[in-house]
Structures are given as structure tokens and as C-alpha cells.
Amino acid sequence: MSNYLAAIWKCRYFWMSLVQMDLRTRYRRSALGMGWSLLHPIVMTAVLCTVFAKLWGLNIREYAPFLLVGMCFWNYISAVTTHGCQCLFQGEAYIRQYPAPMAIYPLRTMLGASVHFAIALCVVVLLTWIFNGFGNVPALFSLAPTLLLLLMMGWSMAVLAGFSTAYFPDTQHLSEVGMQILFYATPVIYPPEVLRKKGLGWIADFNPLASFIELLREPLLNGTVPGPKPYLIALLTVAIVSTAAATTLVRLQQRIIFQL
Amino acid sequence: MASINLENVGLTFSLQEHRRVALKDYVIKRLFLRSSNPVMRVPALQNINLEVHEGDRLGIIGHNGAGKSTLLKVLAGVYPPTEGRRLVNGQISSLFDLTLGFEPDASGWENMAYRGYLQGETPRTIRAKMQAIADFSELGDFLNTPVRYYSSGMTVRLAFSIATAIDPEILLIDEVLSAGDLSFQRKAGQRMQEMINKARLIVMVSHDLGGLKKFCNRAIWMDHGRVRMTGSTDDVLAAYTVKMEGITPPAPAANETPLIKLAS
Numbered sequence: 001m002s003n004y005l006a007a008i009w010k011c012r013y014f015w016m017s018l019v020q021m022d023l024r025t026r027y028r029r030s031a032l033g034m035g036w037s038l039l040h041p042i043v044m045t046a047v048l049c050t051v052f053a054k055l056w057g058l059n060i061r062e063y064a065p066f067l068l069v070g071m072c073f074w075n076y077i078s079a080v081t082t083h084g085c086q087c088l089f090q091g092e093a094y095i096r097q098y099p100a101p102m103a104i105y106p107l108r109t110m111l112g113a114s115v116h117f118a119i120a121l122c123v124v125v126l127l128t129w130i131f132n133g134f135g136n137v138p139a140l141f142s143l144a145p146t147l148l149l150l151l152m153m154g155w156s157m158a159v160l161a162g163f164s165t166a167y168f169p170d171t172q173h174l175s176e177v178g179m180q181i182l183f184y185a186t187p188v189i190y191p192p193e194v195l196r197k198k199g200l201g202w203i204a205d206f207n208p209l210a211s212f213i214e215l216l217r218e219p220l221l222n223g224t225v226p227g228p229k230p231y232l233i234a235l236l237t238v239a240i241v242s243t244a245a246a247t248t249l250v251r252l253q254q255r256i257i258f259q260l
Numbered sequence: 261m262a263s264i265n266l267e268n269v270g271l272t273f274s275l276q277e278h279r280r281v282a283l284k285d286y287v288i289k290r291l292f293l294r295s296s297n298p299v300m301r302v303p304a305l306q307n308i309n310l311e312v313h314e315g316d317r318l319g320i321i322g323h324n325g326a327g328k329s330t331l332l333k334v335l336a337g338v339y340p341p342t343e344g345r346r347l348v349n350g351q352i353s354s355l356f357d358l359t360l361g362f363e364p365d366a367s368g369w370e371n372m373a374y375r376g377y378l379q380g381e382t383p384r385t386i387r388a389k390m391q392a393i394a395d396f397s398e399l400g401d402f403l404n405t406p407v408r409y410y411s412s413g414m415t416v417r418l419a420f421s422i423a424t425a426i427d428p429e430i431l432l433i434d435e436v437l438s439a440g441d442l443s444f445q446r447k448a449g450q451r452m453q454e455m456i457n458k459a460r461l462i463v464m465v466s467h468d469l470g471g472l473k474k475f476c477n478r479a480i481w482m483d484h485g486r487v488r489m490t491g492s493t494d495d496v497l498a499a500y501t502v503k504m505e506g507i508t509p510p511a512p513a514a515n516e517t518p519l520i521k522l523a524s
Contacts, residue, residue: 014377017370018363025365093361097354098378099337168283254340258273 004249007101015104019111037116038123041071048189056194062221065128069217070188072120076154077209078179079113084158085165085172092260102253106158114151124220136223145231146215149238153212156238156245163248166259186210208237262350262429262460264335266310270343271334273302304330306485308344312461312478319472319493320465321500322482328465331482332356332432335463350461353379353428358419368403368410368418369394375422389425396451397421398444417444424451431455433464469497 008015027036045068052067053060084106088095091105128135165171185203187195192204192214204210211230218226276299281289305327312318320328333339334346336354362371372393376386394403397417407415433452456462456475466472472479472493479496481489489496 010380011378013382014374017374017377021363021366021370021374094378096338097336097356097361100378164283168281168286170282170284174283257339 004101004103008104008107011100011104014100015108015111018108019115022108022112023115038120041068041075041120042123044071052189056190058191061131065124065131065221066191066217067189068120068124068127069220070213072117072124073213073216074183074186074188075120076113076117076150077157078183079116080110080154080158081161081175081179082172083109083113084161085175087158087162088166088256088260095257095260102256103155103159103249106162107155109158109162110151110154113154117150121216121220128221135220139219139223139225142219142225143216146212146234149215149234150212152238152242156242159245159248160241163252163256166256182207182209187213208233211237262314263348264310264312264430264461264463265347266308266334266341266344267347268344269305269308269310269334269341269346270303271305271330271339272342273304275300275302304485305334305341308487310480310487312463314460316478317456317462317476318464319476319479319496320463320482321467321469321472321479321496322488326482327485328482329356329434330485332434332463332465336432348430350429351380352430352432353423353426354432354434355420355423356432356434358416358423362407362415362419364408365406367406368397368399371407371418372403372422376425379426381426393421393425396425396447413441413444420448420451424448424455428455428459430461431459431463433462433466435466435468469501473497 045064048067049060049064052058053063087105087109088102091108094100095102095105125135125140161171161175186207186209187204192201192210195201195204211233214230215226215234218224308331320331322328330339332354333356334341335348336352336356337346337348361375363374366374369390372390373383373386376389381389394400397403397420399414399418402410402414403418407418410418453475462475464472464475476493479491479493480487481496481500489499
């Protein structure tokens with residue numbers, strides 16, 4: 001385990017420069033640069049705001065930042081899954097020539113997605129402060145473990161997606177469908193209370209992604225430190241997913257080249 | 261001490277007759293227990309025993325599909341052996357398909373860094389070598405443009421310049437001697453000679469018998485995934501030439517003595 005991590009660390013310049021290149025090629029293509037990646041969640045937020053705030057009679061000042069947090073989180077999760085599907089094919093040329101640890105290719109995907117996520121979070125903080133006044137800064141520190149968990153989660157999911165795609169080419173399609181279903185089953189665009197009122201609270205309670213969103217929303221929007229329950233659920237989820245990813249790596253990473 | 265040791269190494273590819281199955285098909289097939297996509301087993305390497313020591317320059321010859329390149333990839337650690345054991349001491353550098361693995365959107369300079377990092381360089385060590393690589397490739401201002409716009413000759417120039425800028429311990433070469441145009445080929449030949457002199461251990465696959473004779477002190481002859489003959493370069497090449505010219509070859513002695521000892 002520690003040997004493997006050391007091997008990943010040893011080629012850090014390699015994967016870091018690939019992440020850098022991915023970001024640069026993405027931004028180079030657009031006049032807006034970094035703004036381009038923010039445009040999507042912001043436009044979505046603006047559109048959904050006008051629709052749903054009316055529909056449910058919500059206050060836009062509260063709903064807009066609420067929605068933006070949800071959208072940013074969701075963009076991250078769906079990016080690591082759908083881009084993660086391609087991560088091994090993306091690195092195929094390298095895999096065929098150098099026996100580097102396979103985990104660096106999903107890592108590249110995850111780091112790229114998390115840069116966008118981080119930028120978007122900063123926008124959320126700004127937006128909340130503009131709309132609702134200066135927030136509770138100490139509460140923001142409670143984001144640190146959450147972000148760490150999210151990084152682990154993203155890396156593991158990219159590993160699983162990448163390996164699964166190498167064996168089953170329809171993984172990407174299936175995961176896109178799955179993500180679409182999960183999107184509506186997760187309180188991204190609607191507040192979890194809406195579910196509870198209709199007696200569908202179990203959807204939010206049993207959905208681990210809902211816990212992650214709660215962990216992000218509490219400190220960012222309310223300026224409060226989340227309780228232990230969502231942390232535990234998130235930790236348990238990450239433990240399960242990363243164990244699955246680690247098992248996949250141990251069992252398949254040497255043989256994966258035969259599938260590419 | 262650089263060394264390579266293969267013990268009873270075998271490699272079997274499991275190929276599917278059709279393309280890979282989709283997950284939904286896989287699940288359905290499992291449910292109804294019917295396989296319409298049989299797996300073909302292709303034994304690419306069988307029972308390879310090989311000991312290469314510091315100072316050795318080993319040449320590998322054989323017809324197309326004999327398993328030469330596969331053997332080289334097993335040595336490099338790219339393919340895991342499905343049987344037997346592989347033990348390697350020393351840092352491996354490989355010159356395989358040179359043009360593979362460029363990032364098309366990145367410039368020549370950037371690709372130089374990526375390749376270097378993958379071969380274990382750090383920003384500090386690679387910076388010192390970048391100018392030398394650029395000079396050797398003679399690509400000048402083209403290095404600032406994305407590799408996407410390079411001609412194949414330019415790509416080979418860049419790839420060869422990068423790959424040979426390192427100081428290798430173990431060097432694995434797969435027929436790369438024919439790189440670029442004529443003037444560059446001469447230069448590349450010289451560079452190869454330098455590298456071969458510097459490396460502590462070399463294994464090269466080539467169809468260029470003259471080149472092998474010049475560079476290698478030992479050779480093995482691969483035939484249908486097995487080692488058919490091993491010995492000094494002259495002996496093996498002579499036997500191989502006789503076979504290739506259609507004369508009945510002498511009895512393959514190597515099959516009876518599986519352990520090939522290549523002491524320097």
C-alpha cells in the first residue's frame with residue numbers, strides 16, 4: 001500500500017502536468033477562459049431559480065446559493081464518473097509503454113474535476129456573502145474534512161468507472177443514465193424538506209449523496225457546523241467505495257492492459 | 261548491478277472473438293448461461309527462461325509474430341507474465357513505438373517535459389536536458405506549436421530525441437533505428453551507438469541483422485513464442501539466416517536446454 005502510494009508520488013510531476021494540460025486545453029479554446037466552466041452551473045442556477053422559486057414559492061436570495069452548491073457538487077460527481085469512464089483510454093498510450101501505477105489516470109480525471117469544483121465553491125461563497133451578508137468563517141473550516149472525503153470519493157469513483165469501461169464498453173452510457181436517475185433522487189434542485197413533507201424523506205435519508213450535499217450546504221449557506229450524522233454516512237460511503245476501488249486496482253491493474 | 265531474470269515465463273492472451281461484450285449483454289448471458297462469444301487463448305510466450313546480466317547486449321530475432329516485441333514488453337513490465345516470474349534490477353528505459361503517447365494539443369516543449377517526468381525526471385533535471393533535446397531534434401520554432409500539426413517525420417525526430425536523452429541503466433529497444441530522414445538517421449545511429457555504449461544492459465529487437473551483429477554480443481532466436489536458439493550473435497544469426505533462406509536448419513538444440521545463461 002505505502003509502496004504503491006510512493007510510486008504514485010514518484011511520478012507526481014507526470015500526472016500533475018497532465019492535469020495542468022487538461023485544464024489549459026479546456027480553457028484555451030474559449031475566450032471566457034475559466035469563466036466558461038462556471039457558466040454552466042451559473043446559467044443552470046439562473047434558469048432553475050426563475051422556474052422553481054416561482055413554483056415552490058421560494059425566496060431567490062436563499063434559493064440561488066442553495067441551488068448553486070447543489071449544482072457544483074453534482075457537476076463534480078458526474079464529471080468524475082463520466083470522464084472517469086475514459087480515463088484509462090485517455091492514458092492508453094502511456095500505459096502501453098511505461099508500467100506506471102494505474103491509479104494515476106483516474107487521479108488525473110479527479111484532480112481536473114476538483115479544480116473546477118473548487119473554483120465554483122469560491123463563487124458560491126461570494127454569492128452567499130453578497131446576498132446574505134458576511135458568513136460565519138470558522139464554520140467554513142468544517143468543509144476541510146468534507147472536501148477530503150470528496151476527493152477520495154471522486155478518485156475511487158473514477159477508478160471504478162475507468163476499469164469497468166475497459167471491460168464493458170457500455171459502462172459510460174449506463175452510468176449516464178444512472179446519474180440522471182440519481183440526480184432526481186438527490187436533493188440537488190429541491191430542498192430535502194420538500195421530500196419529507198410528502199412522506200418521501202427516506203429518499204434523502206438513504207441517499208449517501210444527500211449527506212455530502214448537506215455537509216457542503218450547512219457551513220456555506222447557514223454558517224453552521226454540520227452534525228455528526230452526515231459525516232458518518234459520508235465517511236462510511238467513502239470507505240466502501242474506496243475499498244472497492246482499491247480491490248479493483250489490486251486485482252486488475254496489471255491485467256488491464258489486455259483490455260485496452 | 262543491472263540484471264533481468266525470467267523464470268519459466270509464459271504469456272497467454274485471452275482474446276474474444278467478437279468485440280468486448282456490453283455489461284447488459286454480459287448480465288443477460290450470465291442469466292441464460294449461453295456464450296456466443298468464446299474466448300480464444302493465444303499463447304504468445306511459452307516457457308521462457310532468460311538471464312541477462314550487466315554488460316550484456318542481447319539481440320532478439322525471429323519472424324513476424326514470433327513474440328519478440330511481446331517478450332520485450334514483458335521485460336519492460338508493461339505486460340504481466342501469466343506464468344512464471346520476472347525479476348528485474350535497475351531502472352528500465354524503453355524505446356518502443358516512438359510516436360505513441362504524445363499529447364496532440366500540447367507543444368513540443370510540453371511533451372518533452374511529460375515524457376521526461378514519466379521516465380522519472382523532475383522539473384529541475386529535465387530543464388537541464390530540454391535544450392539538448394531541442395538541439396538534437398533540430399525542430400527549432402516548431403517546438404512551440406502543438407504536436408498535432410507535426411509531420412510523422414517531425415514526430416519521430418522529437419520522440420527519438422526525448423527517448424535518447426536519458427542515461428539508461430537497462431535499455432530495451434524495439435526496431436527504432438530507422439528514424440526520420442537520411443541525415444537524421446545517421447545522427448540517430450550515432451546517438452544509438454552512444455547510448456548502447458553507456459547503458460549497462462541492453463535488449464534489442466531488430467530485423468536488421470547487420471545492426472545486431474554490430475551492437476550485440478549475445479542473441480536469441482524466437483520462434484512461435486518459444487526460444488528456439490540462443491548463443492553468440494554470430495552463431496544465432498548464421499543459423500537464422502540459413503533457415504530464412506530456405507535451407508533445412510540444424511536441429512534446434514535450444515529447446516532441450518531451457519535455461520539460457522548469458523554470462524558476460
